[in-house]
Amino acid sequence: MSDKKKDKGVLEEVTTGEYKYGFVMDIESDQAVRGLTEETVRFISKKKNEPEWLLEFRLKAFRHWLTLEEPDWALLHHPPINYQDIIYYSAPKPKKELESLDEVDPELLDTFNKLGISLEEQKRLSGVAVDAVIDSVSVKTTFQDTLAKHDIIFCSITDAVQNYPDLVKKYLGTVVPYTDNYFAALNSAVFSDGSFCYIPKGVRCPIELSTYFRINAANTGQFERTLLIADEGGYVSYLEGCTAPMRDENQLHAAIVEIVTHDDAEIKYSTVQNWYPGSKEGKGGIYNFVTKRGLCKGRNSKISWTQVETGSAITWKYPSCILMGDNSVGEFYSVAVTNNYQQADTGTKMIHIGKNTKSTIISKGISAGKSNNSYRGLVRVTQKADNARNYSQCDSLLLGDQCGAHTFPYIKTGNDTAIVEHEATTSKISDDQLFYCQQRGIDMEKAIGLIVNGYAKQVLNKLPMEFAVEAQKLLAITLEGSVG
């Protein structure tokens, strides 16, 4: 039975994949002192030459944060985080205005090439505008000319504060107030950079916008903040990718993403999250505590979240939609893969407030190794939300008998015209499916990859093309140990 034994081994092997983005870049950085005090907050604000109101916002958030306790309701276990042992600001040096790609640090460009994102290539070939955020600071935004033609603003939030202060002031903290939760308060106090995008009335952004985030420096937390606004009839598809080097210690990532769509506007937000997940033994990895929320403010507006979560030692993330405008639509499509000792507690909230609002939740969890993967989601239909509709489907797949797959939906309905449906299943890959593939000559490892990709297809299909391919590969890498 040697071959069959080997197949058993393969399952183990495929569930112990290697992380391939774990290189450390040799980029000099400019760091704030370790630890978090009011001084740190002032330092960051000063460093970024911020207006008084923003400093006030940060300080209020910081003071509020001091009164809060870290939430413990998620199914996550980690040693206490020492918030005084984190460096709250780290920017690649030298930081100066860049006129063209030629001025970008070659080391940095090389890094992006390693990540499979050549800024130049992206610019020339795929028509994707890229903003890259390394250790909190936005380093390059490409494709400005095309965007300028449509009056689309796409820049780092730091630049936006300087150049479009009214817009930032109008929207910052309106969807995720600093009082929202522990990590939101922390982010509001110390956020260093991130992307800002404004789509004016009636403009459909002709290209995909994209941000790549990377944590590079050691002992650094990354606290980026993204703000996307689509004015009446506007549309944009926005992509976000993340990686981090392999380090033995855990690093904190606490981001906020705020989205606002006005009447008839639509924003599609796609994430491929591949922060360093830690070693096979569970050492190191990113603690990913993220607050993402969209406000469908206008009538007929739409926000769609698609996420492929393969990285991070810990993921705590619930991209949500507040469906305020009548006829607004919220969507959440998620594939979360955990392996080794990873833990993910992720899902969404769909808050129906307007009339005839509609939401869809499709979540596919895949657990392997000794990991735990939880879906946690809230669907709330408020009393005035007549004719609200929600459909949720949350499936879990278990690979191996040492992992856990959990589903925690919360459905709160306070309107008699609402229709809410939730379905969930938990299963493993069926032996019959595996044998069928094997009988056709496909080995165990490939068969698992094939079936898992098929299982996740409903979600992967929602990703823009260039991301879908990457995401499929990531699923393969996370589970297989070699590039699929």
Added chain:
Amino acid sequence: MEKVKKRYPLEEKFIRHFTGHSDEISRHDLPKVSRMRREAMKDFQRSGFPHNKMERWRNTDLEGIYETDLEIFDREIPYEKQLSEIFLCEVHGFETRVLSVLNGSFYSPETEKLTVDENGVIVGSLARAMQEYPEFIERHYGEIMEQRDGFKSLNMALATDGVFIYVPDNVVVDETFQIINILNKPSLVINVRNLVILGKNAKLRLLHCDDSVNHHAGFINKVNEVFLDENAELELYKLQNLNDETALLNQTSIHQSANSRLKIDAISLNGGMIRNEIFDLMNGSGAWSDIRGLYLMDQEQHVDNQVNIYHNVPHCDSNQLFKGILDNEATAVFNGYIYVKRDAQQTNAFQRNANILLAKTARVDTMPHLEIYADDVQCSHGASVGQLDNEALFYMMQRGIPFADARMLLMYAFADAVIDEISIESLRINIEDMVKRRLRGDLSICDRCVLHCSNPDQPVIFDIDMSKI
């Protein structure tokens, strides 16, 4: 920094009562039980009543009850023939053996407090069983229900009586036992406890009714422990028809040994606040359970079903189906929890909760949760909230059925999946009848036994000529 929790006067009252009456409370205790009481009271002093910051109590607010000045009732009411009649059941073709619990104590003439039948079945007062059959108490009392919150601690500390049933190995009980729990004094709070033990291959059908016989406020804090030995089989029907001022906390914990079978049908027809907590502990391989519930709430009634299935060993099957119809300002909570322990392979666990809201002001919170640590499992859950199918309504009306009847028919069809599972035919017919009346708004709490309120001379008219459809 821990905030100092406010103590409710009612909490103080319980604590004082315990210290003031400890001799009386522990009068019949085995040393084990006395010890458990003391520990439970310590726990209660620490925890107090559950509050809505706790995950499991988030959606059920008992503040109103905590603030009510209730009287702790601890006396046995001497047996009177006349009083015993409130327990009578005159249901057509349905004979049961009635076990009466009045204001928290087993109620019967002294000579019938605890009886041993020819087949070895022991049935009667739990307080009496503590004295006469300590071996069962030693083995099972307080061992099945975990002390997870203030109410269970309180019950453990203060409950002195309730029903005890023991069915020996290989005995199949033919008749249906019926526990009827009644409060007949105003503003009472009672702690009552039942213990049911089924031996190997034993079989029992048990009907468990909670009724009000007046409109007084009351609070029942009940803990039921059930031990099913290998291959034992229990059918448990819960019928709850209480007044709007009464709060019922009904906590049932079942230990299932290998190949045991458990069927529960929990039907909540009325009640100001009803919370059913079921803990089904599948501890033996091959155990099987099917737990169903139906709740029909209106006005400001609140029902909360907490169903927890623990698949602790491989090869067990569980199924849950809870359905509810809510009108007016009624609120319902369903929290279904399936836990599959590591290595509990070959588990099949299914769970479904469906709700119909009839009014804009009615609310439902449903939380079907799965926590799974084994891979060779088939688990699924589903939850839905919706309305009656308008197209079906129209179709029926177009065929000449009045709106009210069509609506009834659809509601009844919705409820049928739960009622249909009742295997005792005469009971099923009775409950069908009650549900129909309840859906029509004709059923109020009865002034006598719940089953008595069905008058066989005046059957409910619900005859729709099917040929018209």
Added chain:
Amino acid sequence: MLLNIKNLHVSINGKEIIKGLNFSVNKGEVHAIMGPNGTGKSTLAAAITGREGYEITKGDIIYKGQVINDWSPDKRANEGVFLSFQYPIEIPGVSMTNFMRTALNAKREYLGKTPISAKDFLRKMEEKKKMVQIQSKLTNRSVNEGFSGGEKKKNEIFQMAMLEPELAILDETDSGLDIDALRVVAGGVNQLKSDKNAFIVITHYQRLLDYIVPDFVHVMYDGRIVKSGDKKLALELEDKGYEWIKDQFDN
């Protein structure tokens, strides 16, 4: 000799189903295996293809001169063993096209060849689809998902055509087929038949053998081959029924 099975004993969950079976197949031959239900026909197919849970307790399966008892199912497949399943499973989300290409390339990789180009692959798909009269839309769907019984069986033969096995086992391929589908399936098999491959046709009824004419017919009973002959044996069986075999061997 392509396949040589010697004194094969196979158990499922400790229960012996095949009890000392001897059987050999040469290239260019078609063997029919018949017999009443529950005599181990499908178990034999599972044992040859290496399905988990079918334990070979004694004896050898020798394929192309090698004992393959311990080989994984995919290795056997890549060496040319194909099973047309009695109940083909549905695999949601995996398109037929993707599935077939993965399978084809797995085989090519195993044989040390480069992957097939998209163009060649599509051409091959089209060609083989015609052969089994399979509709194009079926190959755009997920594997077997939403296929009718007949479509599933046609799909099995289509896959066989794509993978070009040396030893094809058809497990009750005729069950659930109407006469038209049966003709199509049989036509496909006959086109694929050559002196380089061999077929084992497992069937309960004679009717499939009108279309796929066997060189040898074997009757299985109680885990063994109890009678072998040429195609006349199938007709005799049809005529006399399985009771005839049972009577002979139960005593």
